[in-house]
Amino acid sequence: xxxxxxxxxxxxxxIVHWSLALSCIALCVxxxxxxxxxxxxxxxxxxxxxxxxxVHNFTGLFFGVALYFTIRMWWKEAGIFSxxxxxxxxxxxxxxxxxxDKVPETGKYNPGQKMFFLAVAGFGAIMFLTGLVMWFxxxxxxxxxxxxxxxxxxxxxxxFAFFFVHLYLGTIGSPGSLDAMLTGWVSRAWLKxxxxxxxxxxxxxxxLVVYGEEKTAAKGHGH
Amino acid sequence: MKRPELVKLIDTTLCSACRGCxxxxxxxxxxxxxxxxxxxxxxxxxxxxxxxxxxxxxxxxVNDKGAFKWLFRKDGCMHCTDAACVKVxxxxxxxxxxxxxxxxxxxxxIGCKECVSACPFDIPRYSQETDKIYKCDLCYDRLRxxxxxxxxxxxxxxxxxxxxxxxxIKKAYARVKELGGDTNVYGDKFVGGTHVLYVLDxxxxxxDNLPRDPSVPFSIIVWKxxxxxxxxxxxxxxxxxxxxxxxxxxxxxxxxxxKEEKGGE
Numbered sequence: 107x108x109x110x111x112x113x114x115x116x117x118x119x120x121i122v123h124w125s126l127a128l129s130c131i132a133l134c135v136x137x138x139x140x141x142x143x144x145x146x147x148x149x150x151x152x153x154x155x156x157x158x159x160x161v162h163n164f165t166g167l168f169f170g171v172a173l174y175f176t177i178r179m180w181w182k183e184a185g186i187f188s189x190x191x192x193x194x195x196x197x198x199x200x201x202x203x204x205x206x207d208k209v210p211e212t213g214k215y216n217p218g219q220k221m222f223f224l225a226v227a228g229f230g231a232i233m234f235l236t237g238l239v240m241w242f243x244x245x246x247x248x249x250x251x252x253x254x255x256x257x258x259x260x261x262x263x264x265x266f267a268f269f270f271v272h273l274y275l276g277t278i279g280s281p282g283s284l285d286a287m288l289t290g291w292v293s294r295a296w297l298k299x300x301x302x303x304x305x306x307x308x309x310x311x312x313x314l315v316v317y318g319e320e321k322t323a324a325k326g327h328g329h
Numbered sequence: 330m331k332r333p334e335l336v337k338l339i340d341t342t343l344c345s346a347c348r349g350c351x352x353x354x355x356x357x358x359x360x361x362x363x364x365x366x367x368x369x370x371x372x373x374x375x376x377x378x379x380x381x382x383x384x385x386x387x388x389x390x391v392n393d394k395g396a397f398k399w400l401f402r403k404d405g406c407m408h409c410t411d412a413a414c415v416k417v418x419x420x421x422x423x424x425x426x427x428x429x430x431x432x433x434x435x436x437x438x439i440g441c442k443e444c445v446s447a448c449p450f451d452i453p454r455y456s457q458e459t460d461k462i463y464k465c466d467l468c469y470d471r472l473r474x475x476x477x478x479x480x481x482x483x484x485x486x487x488x489x490x491x492x493x494x495x496x497x498i499k500k501a502y503a504r505v506k507e508l509g510g511d512t513n514v515y516g517d518k519f520v521g522g523t524h525v526l527y528v529l530d531x532x533x534x535x536x537d538n539l540p541r542d543p544s545v546p547f548s549i550i551v552w553k554x555x556x557x558x559x560x561x562x563x564x565x566x567x568x569x570x571x572x573x574x575x576x577x578x579x580x581x582x583x584x585x586x587x588k589e590e591k592g593g594e
Contacts, residue, residue, distance in 0.1 A: 140419040140420075140441070141419065141557060141560070142557075143419070143420070143421050146419075146420060146421070154439075155419070155420050155437070155439045156439040156440065156460075158439075159439050159440075159441060201581075202574075202578070202581065203574075203578065204578075240441075240443075243442045243443070243445060243446050244442060244445065244455060248445075248446040248451075251446040252446055252447070252546050252548040252549065252552075253548055255417075255443070255446075255548065255549075255552050256548045256551050256552045256556065259552045259556035259557065259560070260556055262556075262560055263556055263559050263560045263563055266560055266563065266564050267560075267563035267564050267566070267567050268567075269564075270564055270567040270568050270571065271567055271571070274567075274571035274574070274575075278575060278580060279571065279574065279575065279580050279581065280580060280581045281580055281582060281583075282583055293583065295583035295584060295585075296583045298583065298584070299581070299582070299583040299584060300581075300583075
């Protein structure tokens with residue numbers, strides 16, 4: 107850690123994030139192994155496709171728990187749009203796609219991140235619930251079960267596509283971002299560029315935690 | 330070796346409900362007989378089971394003139410050309426054979442039961458004990474050795490016959506022409522044509538558990554023919570888009586420490 111770095115996430119946030127992220131990746135990989143026969147070989151390293159099915163199902167339960175904590179922890183910060191600045195941000199796509207002179211200042215989460223959060227929260231819940239029905243399909247009418255398969259596949263389309271957006275913007279597309287989820291400490295320059303409003307808020311409220319400086323106030327989510 | 334597409338014809342007008350086919354099927358496929366339940370009918374067991382791949386359905390039918398009549402229908406896999414079960418099977422356990430029938434490689438079955446809800450004829454049955462599904466495979470092992478399926482071999486009335494697809498369809502229509510009345514051919518007009526055909530004594534709607542116009546469920550088509558390729562297209566599009574974004578627009582970088590305006594503290 108370097109002096110002057112600012113704490114962007116606490117340990118709890120990072121553990122919840124990676125619990126959700128890693129189980130989501132495991133679910134995507136095992137799910138692909140069942141969705142495409144040409145990828146059946148993914149099951150080989152788990153002792154066959156039947157074992158892969160169980161890995162998928164039980165990882166799904168873990169995902170459900172991680173999703174619960176994710177939503178409980180972030181819905182207030184990332185689940186609610188603040189108008190009208192978020193709408194303005196969406197209108198100019200946050201300056202990500204074309205040149206924008208003045209991008210509206212964003213708080214802890216920009217509307218793009220909020221949309222990603224809502225997609226994961228919404229479709230994640232759908233994946234969990236439809237997955238449960240698909241686990242015990244004989245306990246439900248076939249019409250319902252067939253609909254569950256469609257929704258499960260639709261959720262996969264959305265989450266799988268969004269996953270790569272998240273991967274890009276969390277790494278090479280926005281250098282410095284990854285640190286927020288690895289060590290939790292980010293540079294002031296990064297914070298100023300990415301979340302200027304949040305930086306100002308933390309400074310105003312005295313909640314800014316700077317490495318090497320005395321903590322000014324207790325920070326956290328109250329969990 | 331190129332094999333001809335086969336079709337089994339079930340002529341319900343010739344069936345005497347002796348259930349020899351039911352027994353022969355069990356015997357050849359070494360399926361155990363399990364304790365069953367009396368439901369007030371000769372139909373036994375009450376429904377298809379994991380250990381009962383074919384079943385004579387007994388139906389008491391009274392026509393609009395008040396005349397009573399038994400309807401016997403041998404139920405079992407219809408071996409669709411456009412088979413929903415094959416479409417959804419994740420492991421390839423369910424597959425089309427060289428005869429055009431739908432085979433089942435039990436060792437590949439993972440017990441996901443997707444075929445159970447996909448099948449428009451409600452045929453596959455799940456066994457809790459083995460965690461696998463079961464259904465008629467039209468005696469694939471016997472067909473490969475140029476033998477008749479066990480049910481056809483044992484049928485004493487000629488209600489069950491098997492042969493080349495075109496010849497059997499012709500035979501079915503000739504039989505219906507001969508019989509007249511409400512008799513009709515069932516199977517060649519939907520799901521790409523089934524490899525099991527009925528000559529029905531009455532209109533299809535009269536029969537229990539027989540869908541009038543079966544098809545691959547629309548939800549299955551959306552799932553397997555649309556969303557499945559879309560998943561890869563969307564992810565590939567995002568990857569390509571990210572790459573283009575990186576090389577054309579460039580990453581979002583923090584401002585250089587020297588150039589950024591002093592603020593905050």
